[in-house]
Amino acid sequence: MSTSHLPKVSVGSLGGTISMTPESGQSGIVPTLSASDLISSIPGVSELAQVQAEALNQVASIHLKPSDLLTALDWAEQQVANGAAGVILTQGTDTLEESAFLLDLLWPHEEPLILMGAMRGAASVAADGPANLLNSIQVAISANSRGRGVLVVMNEQIHYARWVQKKHSLSLAAFVSDVGVAGTLVESQAVYFSAPPKRVTYARPSAATKTVLLWLNHLGEHSDLLSQQDTLDPLGEKFDGIVFAGVGAGHVSTITARWVAKWAKLKPVLVCTATGSGSTAFTTYGYPGGEIDLQNHGAIMGGFLSPKKARLLLWVILENNLDAQAAIKDYLNSMTY
Incomplete structure (x- = not known):
């Protein structure tokens, strides 16, 4: 069956818990899964959108640098230029609120840029990564998501980058917004509680020269x-x-x-x-x-x-x-x- 009528969504993976599994001979979980691996864990995704997956990095989020995020920004903008209705970046949750905010300052497009991750590793019982990624795709293809800048989608909630914070070290409900969530998922649909906010964006820095x-x-x-x-x-x-x-x-x-x-x-x-x-x-x-x-x-x-x-x-x-x-x-x- 042709999927050409479906919206295009691009998913770029940067690493983080969502991509982590146990590795033989090593204690704990480490980044191992690519963007394609993450997409393949979601049943029925091909009925929602044409999803293109690409591995951009594979590190814990504390190892990401501003230059990595600027590279991811360039990739995301190219996806929009190629017709993507929305772009998703998967990364670790430890610095997710910072990554989302930085990118929100530099994202002038109507198409949503969504950041998401997981609180449990991919091999854990009731791993939350697949559900969070499915919700992110649902948000990305929603016309309601346009003009809202960078969004964080976790635990069936939608947050604006400027307000979201990680307020718990391990809970599935780790992410909260001081002024309340921007929206939520109801029967697979993105629902928002207000009109798109006022936004200020800036030119992309050519390099990281200031500290x-x-x-x-x-x-x-x-x-x-x-x-x-x-x-x-x-x-x-x-x-x-x-x-x-x-x-x-x-x-x-x-x-x-x-x-x-x-x-x-x-x-x-x-x-x-x-x-x-x-x-x-x-x-x-x-x-x-x-x-x-x-x-x-x-x-x-x-x-x-x-x-x-x-x-x-x-x-x-x-x-x-x-x-x-x-x-x-x-x-x-x-x-x-």
Whole structure:
């Protein structure tokens, strides 16, 4: 029977748990399955779409680099140019939210780009990879998915890249969105709860030339270390931008605030909340290291951005030689109405 009337979907595999099986002579599971192997594990997929599968990489997601994701982006754009209704990238879940967000910043197309993975290895009892991949194909071919940028499909839920976070280390329900899921699967159909969101996209960086440091703030920060100017001055010089994962609504210690004030004169400094939910404050706290003090010394508050995603946004902005203050403000405005 001819399948030429069916929509085209391209699946590129990058590795991760979804591709992992036990290997003789080695402890634990490792990436072994290709994109074609993953597709062959789904019965009836040929009745849904014309699926093209290609192995792009085969590593644990913590081993992926921005350059790997830019290569995957180029591949995905070529699939759209060749007529794909949607593109799916399979990868490990440990850095999936970061990969999805970075690609969302660089994906201007109406066709959906979907990232997905699995919480259980392919040889496990009740492995979730095949179901997640089937759901991803169903989302990819849905007209409702157009114009929504990069989506994450896991556990029968659809998430926007900007909001999704992995909030459990092992559970099948590991992925959640702070503001609620974008949609879900009902009887094999993608259903969304709102119209497509406002989006901001950027030019693809030609190379990874900038570096952004992510600094986690905490109780009793190392005051002895932070007092050593000869140690931290060179550290600040090594990075083109710095993101602080602040406590509470985006706060740092008094001694860290001094470094924020110094570094913000030289490079973009972004302060986010590390709580995992909610926005930074902007005009509430006036004590040293509070958001009013930090902004008075040149820091940029990260709003609803998680620290990990703020680091990627700042990296893309710097690679595009944009004004960080203005560009981040524009992006934050796109997150709410």
